[in-house]
Amino acid sequence: MFEKSLYDLIRGLRNHKGTEREYINESIKECRKEIRSNDMDLKSTALMKLTYLEMFGHDMSWAAFNILEVMSSPKYRHKRTAYLAAVQSFRRDTEVLMLAENQLKKDITSPTPTVISLPLIAIPHVINPSMANSILSDLIPRLTHSHPAIRKKTVVTLYRLALVYPETLRPAWPKIKERLLDDNEDASVTAAIVNVVCELGWRRPQDFLPLAPRLFELLVDSNNNWMAIKLIKLVRWPGTLLYITDDSQFATLTPLEPRLIKKLLPPLTKIIRETSAMSLLYECISGIIQGGILEAVEGTTEGEEVAKLCVGKLRGMMVIEGDSNLKYVALLAFEKIVRSHPYLVSQQQDVILECIDDPDISIRMRALDLVVGMVNTDNLTAIVGRLMRQLRNAPIMSATDDSKDDRGRNVGVVPYAESDDSDAEESLRQHEQNSSQPPPLPEDYRISVIRRVLDMCSRDTYSNITDFEWYIDVLVQLVRVSPATRNTSTAEEDGELEHSDDVGRSIGHELRNVAVRVKSVRPEVIDAAQNLVLVDRRDQMFPASGNGGQGVLEYAGWLVGEYATYLTRPEPVMTSLLHSNSLQLPAKTLAVYLQAVPKVFSSMAGNDQISWTPERKTLMSLLMARVIHFLEPLSTHPNIEVQERAVEYLELMRLAAEAASGTATGVNNGDFADPPLLLTQAIPALFSGAELNPVAPGAQRKVPIPEDLDLDTPINANLHSLLTQADTEGFETEEEDDVYAAYSDPITSHTDTQSQTATSASDRLDAPHKEPASYQNAAVEEEYLDPDILARRKADRKERYKDDPFYIDPDADRGSGAVTPLSRIVRDGNREDNPLDIDSIPIMELHLDSTSTPDPRARSPRRHRAAVQITMDETLGPDAPPQHIVQPTPVRAKKNLLEVDSAGLAALSLDEDGTRGRALTLAEQERKAAEEAEMRRALGEVERLRLEMQRASERLQGKEE
Structure with missing residues (x-):
């Protein structure tokens, strides 16, 4: 009888296009018959085909006992097939594992190295705690096997046993340590042990501190880049050889061995200068930054040199290599180093800003996080302008543009070869054509960019902003590029701004904050809010499609109501507030509109x-x-x-x-x-x-409670009867009743003196002139601001600088373009009806004897911008420590890739008593002292109870007598 091999199964699967399911079901039936045969070759072939089908999701757990049968075959090729099937299908709760334990032990003690390798590879996938304790005695002797490959696999297998049953690591650790300290050990075995030490070191670094000399020797002398990366990671992780963290506070790091910092800096610096491996270069830089080495040498000449070296190498990774992966990890390193050396990172502004326009969204996000940390007064306008231009020019990503959603492109499985004779590496899908157009931006990225812009501009109470009129125009432009939002429920409306997908609320919050804090630009803010509220300008102020930016209406309505005296067009504003479209707004926005209506009225x-x-x-x-x-x-x-x-x-x-x-x-x-x-x-x-005025968050808590405040006594004891009487009786209909007199007679209270909120003309004339930002930024603003905003800014600028002799009007006639007092006199004097008055020409004194060559060392003083008064938060008395500490939101732990909980290793000490051979750390000393104090309290309580029982017994005996 002819039986199909694995190759025949694959060929048949390719030839049955459209009927794959029926063919696979028929093949599984054939495998069920073949695997029951007494022929071990036929069993092995059937098992091989089932393993192949299991990779496509077909269950083969029913063949677990047959796998054990093939596993017991003396032939190596049969064993290899069975162990592969066991790795694919066995789980820790598989019932036949108890029967497989003896076979595993037998193959581990086999004299053939190839046979020993099979159980060593399979054990990490099928091990459970009971099996780990039983197999340990057979695995430890394999650490002294004559073949390095067996020793290497045994080390890795022992680590997997320790994950399942941590106590197995204690008896195995002396042998592993002996292999590590052996200078004649094979490099592959040493690398495997370093991998295990790296995995164990971040849990209990104090147990591996005695190995520091040997690990340092391996770092300096070894030529294995991957082992060097593992050693550097051992240094880099918080809580490892350089730092140990207290269990109660992960963020509090206490130096465990500070001498290692100066010891490790020279070899790491040498590797950074000489290595050509980008992976090793990045790990060295990351180890210096995350390991605390850079912070330890901060402020010294050596520390500055190391920082400049790291920044220079990171720049080379981004510019010279041109690899997206290297660019991404370089941005990660920049983000870590910017916390201690922001001035060095800001010097690489050109390459970092180039990453903002990178086609890869992940690189854009990394660059976006980085520029938030390096922004200052000088580069704020450039960074915000670049982000705004990106939001304005890039199209919105559709469902077909999303790389995670390929339903629009693919239907089922895309074959890479039509037949067995065609090239399997030739794709039938057409290659994507690169376009010069900017890539579409997903909505979550747009939301992130808008939030970053708001964070950069509002940092430290607007310390980086010098032109608030520019910031107001940016906020209005952000409303126009806001992405559409889903319909928010009432619960979401009451949530925090940073957790809502409606960035319009965040923009409106900034508008309100600027209006309240910066009084000098309050008219401009109210004018912007007025334009947002007007119904006839909705098409210009909001995106053409979707409901993006609608959340700003809540804050715009509050502004036009609170500062109604600043409105230039109150009648259209009132018409917009009372428009029928207002009834369709969210309830929270509608409530604000209702509050604004009487204020505008x-x-x-x-x-x-x-x-x-x-x-x-x-x-x-x-x-x-x-x-x-x-x-x-x-x-x-x-x-x-x-x-x-x-x-x-x-x-x-x-x-x-x-x-x-x-x-x-x-x-x-x-x-x-x-x-x-x-x-x-x-x-x-x-x-x-x-x-x-803005109030500090803790100010309300400092307000003292009045002593005579009584919240229990009702204000009016007859309130219920009054309400009942009001429902039953009608109102008086006389014209001259008490209510009419109360609202018609003159009021002689404090309301007679109406507060004058408007500024007088004399005060406006005497007010200091505010120096705006340079008009030379207009060329850049044209790239991210809409034409109507640019036209208004241009008109305001022209009016502001009409008497400035240094201002060149771009719309003036050809010539000097400067409208100075002298040119005005000459121009007026050339007219026939007004002859030139020579005496009106100003005379200036010229010092001809003084040299006209300026001193090159003399630098012109930097022009100081006029200070903008910003209202700070109001508070009461000195700042007091918070009474309630907000607990951080617990972060859901990521699922272990090995599907094994390794938390037990953190409590396992490799010493017999857990502290032998080293001094107790401060945390352990405090913990030990607390335990002793608790023990003393417990003993005292026991003694007290004993005495009470003794006295009670004596009293009972006295009563009986």
Whole structure:
């Protein structure tokens, strides 16, 4: 009978295109028959085919006992097939593992090295705690085997046993240590032991400190780059040979052996200068940075040289090599070194900024994290401009552009060869064509870029910003490039800004923060908020598609209400607030709009210097009618905040409308009629008072509680009866009732003196002129700002510098372009109707005897920018330590690739008593002292209880007597 081999199975699978499932099911049936045969060759072939099909996800656990049968064959090729099948299909809970234990022991003690290798390779995949303790006695003698390959595999297998059953490492460690200290040991065995030491060292570094001389010798003398990388990682990890971490505070590092720092610096520096292996170069640089070596030598000449050497090598990895992987790891190293040497990293600004436009999104993210740490006053505009240009020019990534989602390109499995005779390495898919267009950006990257821009600009309370008008334009432009967001629920609306995908809220928060803190640019901020609120400008201020940036409306509505006196167009703002589209906004934004409506109305109707004419009365009546019409349906809104504010302001507007209709207007044209006091004094008094300032987070906790504060006694004991009476009785209908008198008679309280929030003309003239940023940045701003923003900035700049003799107007006629006082005199004097007045030409004194050659050493003083006053957070008294410490959010541990919990190794000491041969660390001394104190307290408690029981017994005996 002809039986199919593994090659026949593969050929048949290729020839049955479209019917693979039926062919595989038929092949599995054939394998079930073949594996029950007494012919060991046929069993081995069937097992080989099942192992191949298992790689495609087909179960073969039913053949576990047959695997043991083939494993017991004396032929090596049969054993190899069986051990491969065991590695593929056996698990730690497989029932036949108890039967396989004897076979594993037998093959481990085989005199043939090739046979010994088979169980050594399979044991790490199938081991369990009970089997580990049983096989240990057979594995330890293999550490002295004559073949280096057997010794190497035994070392690795013992480490896997220690992961499953940590106690097996204690008896095996002396033999492993002996192999490591042997100078004549094979290099492969030494490298395997170094790998094991590296895996164990970061858990209990104190146990491996005696090996430091040998490890240092291997680092200096060995030519094995991979072993050198492992040794450097042993130094690099926090909590290893250089540093040990306390269990209670991972961030607190205590030096364990500081002498190693100076000992390791020369060989690591030599490797950095001489090695051509980029992987080893990066690990050396990372070891110097993460291992604390750079911090230990910081401030010394040697430390500066090492830092410059590392930065120079990292720059070469990014520029010369041109490899994306090297570029990524170089950015990682830059991000670590920027914390201690930011000035050195900022010198590499050109290559780092080039990575921001890299086609690889992961490299962009690394570069983005790096530029946030290196930003300063000088490069903030350039970095933000580059990021803004990227957001503006790059298209939005669609589903077909996502490399993680290939459903649009692939259907099922893509074959790489049509037949057995074709080249298997030739892909049938067409190669992707490189495009000169910028790559599309995913939405999460856009959100990350916008958040980084906001973080860079707002760092240290805007310490890096010199032109706040530019920052306001950047915020408006960020709204226009904001990505679309999903529909947020009420719970998400109340969440933190950094955890929300609506970056519009973060942008709005910055607008509000600038308006509150920087009073000099408050009119510009309110103008931007006004444009955002206006309905007729929504198409210009927000993205053309999607709902991106809509979260900014919540803060824009707050700004136009809180600072309504700064509005240049209050009527359109009120129209936009009362627009029907406002009803479709989220409840939180709608509640803010409701709060802004009476404030804007107060600024429009609260002027008591204008006579109450029929025209004004009609205008105010219509405006109040519109407000009432807008608020009436919102009085039954499902959101409690919206409903409460709508009901309150609805009643207020009804009272105002009643007061306006009952106030007589001026009869004659020249007569002055007082407007209703409800409009000019009562309503404005609700929203006037102390100016809102930023408050420190801990200031509220410092406010003392009044001693006479009683929160238990009700304010009005008859409240329930009053509410019941109000529901049953109607309101008075007389025209001259008490309520009417309260809102019609003049008020003689403090509300008579209306606060003047507007600045007088004399104060504005005497105010110091603010020096804006240089207009030469306009060429760069054109790349990331929209034309309307550029036109407004250009007009403002032209008006500001019209009398500046050093300003060259690009739109002026050809010539000098400078409009100076002298040129104005000459130009006016050339006209026929105004002859030139010679006496009006200014005279300047010239010192001809002085040299005209400037001193090259003399440097012109740097032009100081006008300081911008920024309001800081208000607080009460000195800063006190926080009473409540916010616990960090626990990070979910990553799943171990070996699927084995290695936490038991951290508590395992390789010494018999765990502390022999070394001094106790400070943490261990404190722990030991705490244990002794606890023991003393326990003994004292036991003694106290014993005495009480003794006294109780004596009392009972006394009563009995």
